[in-house]
Amino acid sequence: MINQLGNYxxxxxxxxxxxxxxxxxxxxxxxxxxxxxxxxxxxxxxxIMVIISFLTLIYAFVTSDFSxxxxxxxxxxxxxxxxxxxxxxxNHEGSLLLWLLVLTIFLFIFTVESKNLSQRYRTLxxxxxxxxxxxxxxxxLFTSNPFSNLFPIPNEGTGLNPILQDPALxxxxxxxxxxxxxxxxxxxxxxxxIISGSINKSWASHIKKWVLVSWVFLSIGILLGSIWAYYExxxxxxxxxxxxxxxxxxxxxxxxxLLHTIFTLEKRDIFHSWAVIxxxxxxxxxxxxxxxxRSGILNSIHTFANDPSRGVFILCFLFILIFLSILIYFxxxxxxxxxxxxxxxxxxxxxxxxxxxxxxFFLSVVLIGTVYPIFLEVINNEKISIGPPFYHKLLxxxxxxxxFFMAIGPNIKWINDKIGKINFxxxxxxxxxxxxxxxxxxxxxxxxxxxxxxxILSIFLFFITIKDFFGKKVNISQKISHFxxxxxxLSILLNGVLSKEFSxxxxxxxERKFLNKTIKFESIKVIKEQNYQSLIGExxxxxxxxxxxxxxxxxxxxxxxxxxxxADISSTIFSDNFLVFNVxxxxxFYNVRYQIKPFMIWIWISVILISFGGLIxxxxxxx
Amino acid sequence: xxGKKVKLRILFISLLLVSVALxxxxxxxxxxxxxxxxxxPTEIRNLVEIENKKIRVGGMVKNNSIIIDSENVNxxxxxxxNEINVNxxxxxxxxxxxxxxxxxxxxxxxxxxxxAEKILAKHDENYMPPEVAESLKDK
Numbered sequence: 150m151i152n153q154l155g156n157y158x159x160x161x162x163x164x165x166x167x168x169x170x171x172x173x174x175x176x177x178x179x180x181x182x183x184x185x186x187x188x189x190x191x192x193x194x195x196x197i198m199v200i201i202s203f204l205t206l207i208y209a210f211v212t213s214d215f216s217x218x219x220x221x222x223x224x225x226x227x228x229x230x231x232x233x234x235x236x237x238x239x240n241h242e243g244s245l246l247l248w249l250l251v252l253t254i255f256l257f258i259f260t261v262e263s264k265n266l267s268q269r270y271r272t273l274x275x276x277x278x279x280x281x282x283x284x285x286x287x288x289x290l291f292t293s294n295p296f297s298n299l300f301p302i303p304n305e306g307t308g309l310n311p312i313l314q315d316p317a318l319x320x321x322x323x324x325x326x327x328x329x330x331x332x333x334x335x336x337x338x339x340x341x342x343i344i345s346g347s348i349n350k351s352w353a354s355h356i357k358k359w360v361l362v363s364w365v366f367l368s369i370g371i372l373l374g375s376i377w378a379y380y381e382x383x384x385x386x387x388x389x390x391x392x393x394x395x396x397x398x399x400x401x402x403x404x405x406x407l408l409h410t411i412f413t414l415e416k417r418d419i420f421h422s423w424a425v426i427x428x429x430x431x432x433x434x435x436x437x438x439x440x441x442x443r444s445g446i447l448n449s450i451h452t453f454a455n456d457p458s459r460g461v462f463i464l465c466f467l468f469i470l471i472f473l474s475i476l477i478y479f480x481x482x483x484x485x486x487x488x489x490x491x492x493x494x495x496x497x498x499x500x501x502x503x504x505x506x507x508x509x510f511f512l513s514v515v516l517i518g519t520v521y522p523i524f525l526e527v528i529n530n531e532k533i534s535i536g537p538p539f540y541h542k543l544l545x546x547x548x549x550x551x552x553f554f555m556a557i558g559p560n561i562k563w564i565n566d567k568i569g570k571i572n573f574x575x576x577x578x579x580x581x582x583x584x585x586x587x588x589x590x591x592x593x594x595x596x597x598x599x600x601x602x603x604x605i606l607s608i609f610l611f612f613i614t615i616k617d618f619f620g621k622k623v624n625i626s627q628k629i630s631h632f633x634x635x636x637x638x639l640s641i642l643l644n645g646v647l648s649k650e651f652s653x654x655x656x657x658x659x660e661r662k663f664l665n666k667t668i669k670f671e672s673i674k675v676i677k678e679q680n681y682q683s684l685i686g687e688x689x690x691x692x693x694x695x696x697x698x699x700x701x702x703x704x705x706x707x708x709x710x711x712x713x714x715x716a717d718i719s720s721t722i723f724s725d726n727f728l729v730f731n732v733x734x735x736x737x738f739y740n741v742r743y744q745i746k747p748f749m750i751w752i753w754i755s756v757i758l759i760s761f762g763g764l765i766x767x768x769x770x771x772x
Numbered sequence: 773x774x775g776k777k778v779k780l781r782i783l784f785i786s787l788l789l790v791s792v793a794l795x796x797x798x799x800x801x802x803x804x805x806x807x808x809x810x811x812x813p814t815e816i817r818n819l820v821e822i823e824n825k826k827i828r829v830g831g832m833v834k835n836n837s838i839i840i841d842s843e844n845v846n847x848x849x850x851x852x853x854n855e856i857n858v859n860x861x862x863x864x865x866x867x868x869x870x871x872x873x874x875x876x877x878x879x880x881x882x883x884x885x886x887x888a889e890k891i892l893a894k895h896d897e898n899y900m901p902p903e904v905a906e907s908l909k910d911k
Contacts, residue, residue, distance in 0.1 A: 533808060539806035
């Protein structure tokens with residue numbers, strides 16, 4: 150019965166949505182608009198309705214109410230409580246409800262925090278946001294209702310895919326969605342501002358907060374997914390250029406470009422149209438991300454559903470939104486008062502523009518790599534896949550100039566600066582970087598043509614960002630983020646070059662030699678856990694000085710019957726030791742993979758630093 | 773004839789167009805070089821010539837075909853019409869089993885032998901890669 154409560158509250162939310170849309174569109178005709186308290190309370194009620202229905206779904210999961218089809222398909226009584234709760238969004242229907250939940254809550258926050266802004270702008274933002282909410286409500290209620298009933302009621306559910314039963318992955322979707330959905334506010338508000346003719350400094354300083362919030366959440370969300378892939382998938386990498394990963398990277402790139410543009414708009418009152426275009430693009434990318442992942446076009450563990458009607462719905466909805474926004478952009482473009490003072494070539498403005506150009510290039514590469522296989526399959530039924538070499542080949546050559554400009558860009562002044570004053574410190578840092586990289590590349594015998602310049606510039610950027618902390622008038626948030634980024638590039642590079650891997654098929658008692666180490670498969674033991682059986686292997690890795698014991702795990706779940714392997718990773722600040730094993734047929738052989746991954750932990754730390762910079766920026770009144 | 777501003781703008785636009793065209797060319801070119809095609813054992817049998825290019829082969833792991841020693845994993849991929857032998861050494865995914873779907877990526881030695889560099893299988897007991905399902909459909 151309680152199941153129906155969630156269903157009904159969604160219908161109420163839908164009615165409110167229709168009412169608010171018609172009410173606001175009527176009031177927009179009038180020259181002076183006041184956002185009545187009426188509308189505000191309706192929005193509050195709508196958020197409460199969605200919260201209720203979300204709580205209902207959680208309740209159904211926690212109590213294992215198998216009369217609910219979603220629960221039946223994705224839960225099981227023996228599952229630990231934590232995963233019963235996270236199972237709520239570990240499936241198609243629930244994850245959409247989570248999208249909707251964040252949408253309505255964000256709209257509520259927006260209406261509260263924008264109280265002293267122009268009424269017209271607020272009403273318009275609310276209008277566009279309600280259209281998005283309306284679309285999602287329709288989608289949820291008519292193609293993927295999380296509250297469908299099952300009769301007769303089954304005794305037991307089919308269980309959650311065990312690979313999703315993991316703490317990092319339990320919180321990964323909500324965090325990522327906060328980022329995705331944050332872009333919807335940016336989208337609505339950009340459209341509202343363009344119609345009300347208020348794309349200006351004050352709009353920029355208002356929307357900046359939302360850009361920062363989305364950007365921080367998106368970064369952390371991607372990080373969590375990446376960490377999970379590292380220890381759970383057993384490949385020992387953190388980024389595979391999998392379409393589903395790319396889909397989250399694309400809005401991030403776009404949002405990063407927007408972030409820089411918005412700062413410039415706020416400071417210098419330029420790039421008006423560009424900021425609007427980026428806002429629209431970012432949201433379209435977040436939506437298409439949802440579309441690509443949810444429609445089942447991309448095959449991966451993220452694809453929950455393979456029901457074509459769902460894909461078609463999101464595709465149409467996406468198309469309408471993009472079409473609508475392009476239309477609005479063209480009709481109201483005149484209202485944008487572009488500041489046409491003559492730009493100077495050597496200025497921070499140019500540096501920001503360069504950043505944006507590079508971001509757009511990176512974005513196009515990722516976009517084409519992700520979408521091209523889909524097109525090819527639709528057009529002539531050829532099945533292809535595009536692997537890391539494609540991305541590396543296209544991104545790395547452009548990363549080199551990008552790193553260079555990133556190092557010098559932030560030190561250029563606004564408006565106009567002189568090229569003559571290239572300072573002594575920068576040059577000496579550059580020379581030091583060349584020397585350091587030369588010896589490094591020589592020592593480790595890296596033969597790849599581009600690795601030397603890549604090393605030089607990432608070390609250059611690294612030193613410069615450290616040096617910049619000691620300047621006067623330091624913009625601390627930007628420095629932290631930029632330092633984080635330089636650390637990220639450097640650690641990825643070192644990790645890529647210095648990683649070592651060994652794999653073999655071993656029986657208990659076997660010994661293998663690898664580099665100067667001996668790997669011994671000592672024993673295996675079986676432990677019974679709440680909803681799985683665990684096979685724990687004991688390995689000993691010995692070299693002259695120390696010995697390390699690693700205990701990777703194989704989990705055999707009954708519901709659904711699946712095996713997952715949990716790598717055992719021993720992390721130090723310099724290097725990770727990664728060991729994972731798999732069953733190979735039943736004749737005693739286990740497939741063992743041992744990896745040494747240097748600087749792994751710094752990749753995670755640097756992403757945290759990048760996001761932390763964004764957080765600090767959020768706290769400051771004036772950047 | 774034209775003002776300085778117009779000239780500048782034309783220069784800017786043509787520069788923009790050239791760089792866009794260049795990057796599209798670059799992208800397409802490296803697409804061509806780095807695309808990995810997916811084939812079924814039957815399609816491989818029907819190949820006219822064998823190129824030295826990375827491919828993916830998908831199908832079912834044939835029953836009783838997995839042979840393991842300390843370095844290698846040998847097995848046969850079948851689409852129930854044709855078969856291909858696969859030699860592989862390296863890490864194997866969890867759900868690599870006889871009678872289950874598999875995708876192997878590597879280079880063809882001849883029409884019945886693949887040296888694999890990577891093996892993919894999905895983490896779901898009922899999962900079958902769409903490509904595999906497709907190539908098994910018309911058996």
